[in-house]
Structure formats: structure tokens, C-alpha cells
Amino acid sequence: MERRAAVRDAAAAPGPPPVQEELRRTGGRTREDVLTLVGxxxxxxxxxxxxYTKVFPFHGSVGFVVLWYAVFVAFYAGLTALTQPRPVVVDRIVTTAVVxxxxxxxxxxxxxxxMTVYRGLDALxxxxxxxxDMSGVRADDPFTMGGILHAMVGTLIEVVIAVSIAMPLGVATAVYMSEVGGRGSQLVRTVVEAMTALPSIVAGLFIYSVCLVQxxxxxxxxxxxxxxxxMALPIMARASYVVLGVVPGGLREASxxxxxGKWQTVWKVVLPTVRPGLATALILGVARAVGETAPVLLTSGASTYFxxxxxxxxxxxLPLFIYASIQxxxxxxxxxxxxxxxxxxxxVLTLFVLARMVAGGRKSSR
Amino acid sequence: MSGEVLAPPALSEVPGPDEDRPRQITARHSVQDQVFVHSARGVGLLVLVIVSSIGVFLGAQSVPTLDHYGLSFFTEFRWLPSQDRIGIAAVVVGTIQVALIGILIAVPLALLTALFISDWAPAWLRPTLVRLVDLMAAVPGIVFGLWVLFVMQPPATEVAHWISKYFGWFPLLHVRTDVDYPIWNQAPGYPSYAGSAFVAAIAVTMMIFPMACSVMREVFMEAPAGEKEAALALGATRWAMVRTVVLPFGRSGIVGGTMLALGRALGETISVVMVISQAFEIKPYVLESGTSTISSLIASSFKEASPSQLSALLTAGFVLFVMTLVVNSLAARIVARSRSGKGTEL
Structure with missing residues (x-):
């Protein structure tokens, strides 16, 4: 300490006193950058x-925004080019697009x-x-008559039944694919993966022609x-399988x-470990099922009564009510x-927030 | 020395690695485990049967269809149930058109947004943006359908009118009407520009954007930080760094995300049904009113279908399923190739 101070003194003696060096801010904007942007x-x-308004006979807001963007990019590039080298100009052009x-x-x-909330405000x-419900309500009746209780209850019942079929089967299949394994599991995995590509309308058409027609x-x-x-079964099975794959092998081996035994390991170690992940998969699956219109359109028939x-x-x-009302x-x-x-x-938003809370802020890609 | 050592070996003669044989483990499952393994296998096979029966059922429906309509099922473009003339040529073309235009709009947006999230946005903003994109994926298609129908359609028709007026010489952008007529001057509503493949593609864009964006973002974020910093240290601008490090690293993510989005776009139903005006015609004019997709065909004509027409619809559904399946499995393969094994996805 003493020595260093002495050295500093010695160095300082001939020249001016040393100035406190400031940390340079990296990545900050200079005044010139800001002024270029504003200008x-x-x-x-x-x-x-x-x-747009005086010279050319154009009109409409879309055209204005598009033209403004093009002109802005041109000006911004031109102003930057006055002082900066080419790579910076290119960087700024790309940045405008990326923003x-x-x-x-x-x-x-x-x-x-x-738009959704605003246009629906009168009824809401x-x-x-x-x-x-809408029974006995004519289309032109005021909003003080009729409602969507029947649609909300219908959505609730349908989704609860669908999930209570798809979720246990999906999780059990995922457990089979991930924890039991064996010759069959590869086949099951391939087929399940393939069936996640099934468009929802085709799932609806399948049930329509098998259950309703035949x-x-x-x-x-x-x-x-x-x-x-x-529709949801393959999606849930695959999501659960991905979640199960995250469990570290060390936990299983420790168990x-x-x-x-196998069952004890799965029941007491693996499943409790992935409970938040499974809950997230479940809730996101529910959110998807709640919003699907196509399968419901083919199979449930729209009614106006409770x-x-x-x-x-x-x-x-709900989705069917929306569709029928628009039609x-x-x-x-x-x-x-x-x-x-x-x-x-x-x-859907509530379900989504719920899923995030259950996931506990963990990084999730779905 | 063979493996059977009776006395514990002295320190000096520790057996070499080749003599260290793994012990033969005989797994004796307890009754509980046997029940578990067998019931899990049972459920797995049950699901296999359920799930594959859908594919088999759809495939089996093509037999009566081909019996009844012959190969003309694939070449006939009209759908006239009353005259029993049915074919899927027009709807297949329409499906591909709508999906491709959707991709054409959605992929650049998704790519730029993914780059913004991974490399431009400040760190505190990033999780919020990721969540917003995920949230957008959860918005029901019918809500986007409503939005396109009432909010996007009017400006989109004007844009379509403008494009066809000035670029109508290009066959894809042509509209078979007098473009010098103002759009409000043509018969009820906007017959010539509304309900086109282009407008439907806007709805499809909103459906596929989140998926493409999140796949691309995930891959971009896995770009090696060392190389990114090296590029910056060499004096690269941000774009130069992205161009030389992030984009080459994420190429498979871009291609895979695009194809996953394409698979989704092909099957998108309800928002397309709400927007388009159904027309069975093979035409390149994507800005012109009237198109149809396989899913909109199913949604609109399943009710009046006779048994043979129902099986024709199922065959059309099967064709759609095969299309999405091929696209999806290609995409999955491409995306999987990009993952370097590190990091797990949830």
C-alpha cells in the first residue's frame, strides 16, 4: 500500500495529477446517433x-405507413452514410427491419x-x-336478453371430458415410451409423433363418420x-414424453x-419431479382444446338452449357459438x-397465465 | 488368469480392465412392477391402436372413393355433389396456395422477430417477448378469423386492388375484373377482392407466426456465445455478427421452423372458412375473390354428404393428413439435426 502510493507520487510528480479513469459505456448511443434517428x-x-397527401393521388393508411417506412429507411441510411462507414449503414438498415x-x-x-373487447363491450x-342462454331470443333482441351461459357450460363439459380421456392415456403412453421402453415403444413413439400432424378438422371428420354416421x-x-x-391425445402424449425426457438419469439410478422397483421409481421419483412440467403441458393442452372450433363444428351441433x-x-x-353467430x-x-x-x-389467457405460474418461471419452449 | 478369483487379489496383481467383467444382473420384477410394466405396455398399445386406427380408417376410405370416382377424383376440380362429379384438384391447389402465401408473409416476420428477441432486444425485455409469442400461439383461430374478417379485410382488399392495378400484368397478381373501377363500385360487397386466398393467408399468417418464430428463436439462442463475442471483438457490427455467426448456425432452425409452420398452415381450418368465399376453380390469381382449401371443403360440405361423398371427404382429409405428415416429419428431422445434444427442450 505504502509502496504503491509512493510510486504513484513519484509518477505524478513530473506531470499533471492522474485523472480518475471512467468506465466507458459500451453499446451506448452517442448524441449523434440519437439525432440521426430523430432527424x-x-x-x-x-x-x-x-x-402522399399533396402530390400523389394516393389515400389510405396502409399506403402511408409503407411509404413512410421506405422513406425513413432511405433518410436514415443517407444520414448515417454522411459520417459512418458502409458496414454501419447496412447494420442500421437491417436494424430498422428487425425492429x-x-x-x-x-x-x-x-x-x-x-377490437374483440371493444366490439363486444355492449353485450359484455x-x-x-x-x-x-339464447333460447327464445331472436337475433335482433336487445342485449338485455340472452347470453352465452349454454356455450360456456358446453365448453366446460366438453373440455373436461376430452381432457379426462386424453390426459391419463397421454401420460401413461409417455411413461411407457420413456420409462418402460422395449420393442413396442419405438413403434408407439413413431406413430404418436406422426399423428400429431393430424389436422383438427380431420379428427372431427373421423369422429363424425365413425360415431355419428356409422x-x-x-x-x-x-x-x-x-x-x-x-385431437389432443397425440399432442399430450408427445408433450408429456418431452417433459419426462428432462428428468436426469441420475435420479432414477439413485432410486x-x-x-x-420400477413402479416405485416412476411413482415416487420421476412423476413428482416432472409435476410442474406435466401441469404446464396439461394446461396448454386444455387451452388448445378450448379454442378448437373445427372438431366441435362437425360433431356437437349448435343449440341455443342450456x-x-x-x-x-x-x-x-364458445367457438361454435362465435362461428354460428357470424354465419x-x-x-x-x-x-x-x-x-x-x-x-x-x-x-385462454387465464389458462396460459396459470400454466406459467405452475411452471414456476422455468424456461419453457411451448 | 480367468475371472474366477477365489482369494481377494493382492494389491500388486490388480486385474486388468479386460478381466473386470460386469456382473450378470438378473432382474426379478416384483409383482407390483410386473403389473406396472404390463399395464403401461397395455395402455401404450391401446393408444397405438386408437391412434393408428384413425390413419388406417382414413386410408381405407380411399378404396371406395377410388372405386366410385376413379382416378378422376384427383384430376376433377369441380365439387358438384348433386351431379356426383367430385374431385379434389382445385382444393389441393387452393390449400397449397393459401399455405404458401401465409408462409411468404409469416416467415420473414418470424425470422426478423426471432432475431430481435435473440440478439437485439435488451435482456430484461426478452422473457416478456418470448411469453408474448407463446401466448399468441394459444389464441384460438376463430378469434383471428374474426379479426381478419372485420379489421383486416377492408384494408387488405384495397391493397389487393392497388397491387392488381399496377402489377396485374404479372399472372399471379392478376384479377379478372376491370381494375380501373373503384372497388366500391362492384356489385354487392367487394366481390372481386374480398375472400381471396391472399386474405385467407393473412389469417393463416397469424396462426403460424408464433410457431415459426419460437422454433427459430430457440435455435438462434443456442448460437455459441464465444463465436458471437469473437465476431464483435473483431469489430463486427451487430448485423455482421448475426450474418456470420447466428444465421449460419441457425439455418436448420429457419428451414425447420418454416416447414413446421407450413404443416400447420396446410391444416388450418376455421379462420380460413370464415374468410374465404368458396369457389372450386384452379387459378393462379391469388388476389381474386374465391378459393377453397381441403379443410374448408370438409367444414362446408360434410353435412349434405351421401355415404360415397363422405368417404370422398375422408379421402380428401387423408390427402391433407399425408401432406402435413410429410412436411412435419421432414421439419422434425431438420430441426433435430440442429440440436447439438446439449440443452433439453420442454
Missing amino acids: AAAASVATTWVF AAPTLVGVALLSVVV TNLNFFTQ LGMPASGLAAALALAV YALGA NANPVRDPMNS SGNPAMEERAYAAAAVLLTL
């Missing part, structure tokens, strides 16, 4: 406005949400929308639940080394469709 933005808005794309998608997503603000089942909530289950019996009469569900072409029904879409969106 390009202002100039491009002004230029586009003049040309523009997510912005565009974000605006689209935002407009989906805002009436409490009876959630407590009544077996003579009536259009009902059960048929819709079966169609959803057929075997302690003398546990029906909590899945085996007898047609049973409506009716009546403006009031369209608003009801938007309100139902807002409810559906809220439901």
Missing part, C-alpha cells in the same frame, strides 16, 4: 405527408385484443350475457369431447440403487360473437 424520423414523416417486424406483429396482436356489460350416435357434447380427445347432458342433445360451445350475418349477433370471443380470449 430521419421527422424528415420522413414530413416528406411522406407532403407527397419493424415485431412492432408490426405486436400492433396486430394488440388490435386483435382491443350486461350481466345477463353470462347468466342466460354408429348412429346423436350429435352431442360427448361426440365433440371424443373428437377433441382424439434403483436404494432398492426401489344443456348440461353430454350424451343426449346438441351442446353448444348468421346479423349485426347484433356479430356483436354477441365478439363478446363471446372476448370471453374465450380471457379464458
